Amino acid sequence: MLRESVSSLKILISNLTYNFGQIADVLKTLQDVYGEKEPKSQMRNGDLSYPRIDDRWETKPTGMEIEFCDVSFKYPGTKRFALQNVSFKIKPGQMVAIVGVNGSGKSTITKLFNRLHDVTEGQVLIDGLPITSYKMKEVQQTIAILRQNHSEYPFSLRLNVELGAPNHSGITDEEIHEAIKAGGAAAFIKKLPNGFETVLDPIDLTETFTYGAFDHEVFDKLDDMLQEKTRSSSISGGESQRLAASRTFMRIMKNDIRLIIADEPTSALDATGEMAVFKRLREQRGDKTVVFITHRFGHLTKHADLILVMKDGHLVESGTHDELVSEDGEYNKLFQVQAQAFTTD
Numbered sequence: 598m599l600r601e602s603v604s605s606l607k608i609l610i611s612n613l614t615y616n617f618g619q620i621a622d623v624l625k626t627l628q629d630v631y632g633e634k635e636p637k638s639q640m641r642n643g644d645l646s647y648p649r650i651d652d653r654w655e656t657k658p659t660g661m662e663i664e665f666c667d668v669s670f671k672y673p674g675t676k677r678f679a680l681q682n683v684s685f686k687i688k689p690g691q692m693v694a695i696v697g698v699n700g701s702g703k704s705t706i707t708k709l710f711n712r713l714h715d716v717t718e719g720q721v722l723i724d725g726l727p728i729t730s731y732k733m734k735e736v737q738q739t740i741a742i743l744r745q746n747h748s749e750y751p752f753s754l755r756l757n758v759e760l761g762a763p764n765h766s767g768i769t770d771e772e773i774h775e776a777i778k779a780g781g782a783a784a785f786i787k788k789l790p791n792g793f794e795t796v797l798d799p800i801d802l803t804e805t806f807t808y809g810a811f812d813h814e815v816f817d818k819l820d821d822m823l824q825e826k827t828r829s830s831s832i833s834g835g836e837s838q839r840l841a842a843s844r845t846f847m848r849i850m851k852n853d854i855r856l857i858i859a860d861e862p863t864s865a866l867d868a869t870g871e872m873a874v875f876k877r878l879r880e881q882r883g884d885k886t887v888v889f890i891t892h893r894f895g896h897l898t899k900h901a902d903l904i905l906v907m908k909d910g911h912l913v914e915s916g917t918h919d920e921l922v923s924e925d926g927e928y929n930k931l932f933q934v935q936a937q938a939f940t941t942d
């Protein structure tokens with residue numbers, strides 16, 4: 598079934614690339630195909646709609662409120678706790694940084710926000726109610742995630758960005774340009790001969806169709822178009838992160854997003870590139886809550902309303918940059934290691 602879907606997807610994409618098909622059909626097939634790869638969730642689905650609309654909540658800001666109440670968590674099939682007795686509260690619209698050494702539990706915290714997993718002990722509250730009481734999909738639809746490792750799809754750069762809003766057809770060129778600019782991808786895409794129509798890892802026409810499927814004239818015409826369209830297809834790690842950021846900005850622009858999670862999304866970017874992406878994130882986020890994970894201390898941590906410091910699965914400190922530096926604990930230790938790089942030979 599999956600093979601057949603992939604095969605029909607390839608044909609649809611080839612058609613799309615050459616403007617013969619309808620984007621909505623392709624996206625539907627794409628959702629079906631990628632949906633098949635998702636493991637079926639065994640987690641309990643709540644019956645409350647999210648966001649909640651009633652007299653009490655309608656006037657609330659549009660950012661998500663998240664509270665961890667004594668949360669402990671073990672990954673399925675493991676004996677070790679990845680998180681132990683973690684408690685914190687993120688207010689709506691706050692910009693929060695999670696820091697800590699490798700393996701301290703930073704990413705695991707964010708995986709509990711969108712119910713990739715459920716807690717082993719304790720409770721996660723969203724807008725004051727247990728996360729499990731909401732319809733899981735509706736909570737996930739309000740979260741935009743920007744990760745370090747992300748996928749690129751073998752389609753045009755344009756479609757890679759449009760995938761941020763797969764339920765929206767008729768995305769305009771202006772919207773694509775806006776998302777690409779926000780993600781910091783405009784400069785590298787402009788240099789490509791086919792701009793945002795450039796196809797990534799293009800599909801080999803001979804794999805998709807055989808000469809027998811079309812007469813020679815049609816096949817040769819398609820093949821010529823493929824050669825023309827796919828002159829440049831490989832992008833660097835940093836460009837790939839800029840593309841993924843553009844896709845997330847598209848998702849933020851076109852959906853009712855209440856939480857943005859950024860898990861080291863700029864690790865492959867130079868300092869200027871990173872600063873530009875986060876500047877745009879701050880500009881575009883409005884009242885949305887933002888949680889980012891970072892190993893770099895600087896403008897990001899300085900702007901954070903709250904910093905959570907993780908160590909061995911425990912939350913060891915929390916506060917603002919200034920508060921944590923004056924506490925002279927784990928945060929200050931990590932901060933000084935980076936600060937000293939500038940002050941010593």
Ligand SMILES: Nc1ncnc2c1ncn2[C@@H]1O[C@H](COP(=O)(O)OP(=O)(O)OP(=O)(O)O)[C@@H](O)[C@H]1O
Pocket residue numbers: 672675679697698699700701702703704705706
């Ligand atoms: N899918 C998984 N299955 C089992 N254990 C996992 C899984 N993912 C992470 N872990 C373990 O959980 C602990 C916390 O991992 P996590 O990825 O949250 O750390 P992190 O602070 O985000 O690390 P890094 O800075 O390296 O990204 C680690 O001991 C890790 O090995």
